[in-house]
Amino acid sequence: SAVISQKPSRDICQRGTSLTIQCQVDSQVTMMFWYRQQPGQSLTLIATANQGSEATYESGFVIDKFPISRPNLTFSTLTVSNMSPEDSSIYLCSVAKGDSYNEQFFGPGTRLTVL
Amino acid sequence: DAKTTQPPSMDCAEGRAANLPCNHSTISGNEYVYWYRQIHSQGPQYIIHGLKNNETNEMASLIITEDRKSSTLILPHATLRDTAVYYCIAGGSYIPTFGRGTSLIVHP
Numbered sequence: 001s002a003v004i005s006q007k008p009s010r011d012i013c014q015r016g017t018s019l020t021i022q023c024q025v026d027s028q029v030t031m032m033f034w035y036r037q038q039p040g041q042s043l044t045l046i047a048t049a050n051q052g053s054e055a056t057y058e059s060g061f062v063i064d065k066f067p068i069s070r071p072n073l074t075f076s077t078l079t080v081s082n083m084s085p086e087d088s089s090i091y092l093c094s095v096a097k098g099d100s101y102n103e104q105f106f107g108p109g110t111r112l113t114v115l
Numbered sequence: 116d117a118k119t120t121q122p123p124s125m126d127c128a129e130g131r132a133a134n135l136p137c138n139h140s141t142i143s144g145n146e147y148v149y150w151y152r153q154i155h156s157q158g159p160q161y162i163i164h165g166l167k168n169n170e171t172n173e174m175a176s177l178i179i180t181e182d183r184k185s186s187t188l189i190l191p192h193a194t195l196r197d198t199a200v201y202y203c204i205a206g207g208s209y210i211p212t213f214g215r216g217t218s219l220i221v222h223p
Contacts, residue, residue: 004158033210042202043159043213092158096210104151104211106158 002027002095004107012113013083020079021110023093028073030096034066037090037109046091049076083114116206117142124218127197133190135217137203140184146207148179150188152199159202159213162188193221 003026013019023032034046047057047068055068069077080087094106120138127133139148150162163170163177165186170177176189190197202216 042215045210045212048210094158103161103164104159105161109156109158 002029002097002105004093004095004105006091006093006107006110008110009108010111010113012115015084015114017083018079018081019083019112020077021091021093021112023076023078023107025074025095030073032070032076033094033096033104034068034076034078035092035094035106037092039088043092046078080112083112085114088112088114116204116212117146119203119205119214121201121203121214121217123215124220126220126222127190127193129195129221129223130192133193133197133219133221135188135190135201135203135219136185137188137205138185139203139205142183142205143207146205148177148183148186149204149206149211150175150177151202151204151211151213152197153202153216154196154199162201193219195221195223197221 005024007022032049035043036046037043045058046061047055049055049068049070051070051073065081067079090109090111092106092109094104096104117139147164147166149164151159153159162174165177179186198221200216200218202213204211
């Protein structure tokens, strides 16, 4: 398994500002992922962040809006830039482990409210 | 990933078995069936996965039909803490694509 922590757990931000979310894992992992969960909705993958390479973004998400860093095998950050109220969501990081990486472990999430 | 269909909601009495169905009729031969759950205000939690054979772990059992077009997640003795949204995912990738899931409510 993997134990994942995220900071901050929640924040309230003003539109036009940026917030950086941190994700820390208790063991080294190759693949980390960032998801967004909008109110009342299911999870949507934002990007895959592998150490040593540029993040791979899903359709509808761009690096300028959601820059990601992956400096080592236990840590990643996601920045939500130039925020608007539509960015109000829960942001979750996850890692893949197990045989063939079939198991994903999720952090507790960061609840972001943009005013 | 193959499309999955789950009932939007179910309820179950505490101590009874909860049987959560999932239809994945377009699943291909190399795609796994995964189950996750999300308790309110928490991140999703991996439960179990399988390819062809039935699987059991400390959390649940996964029953996959012989034609692999559907599956059932079984929580043998549901507790109030099992109240959550349960997601069935069929895919070959290790990156799950989450649908709307089934909201399971376990009542006393």
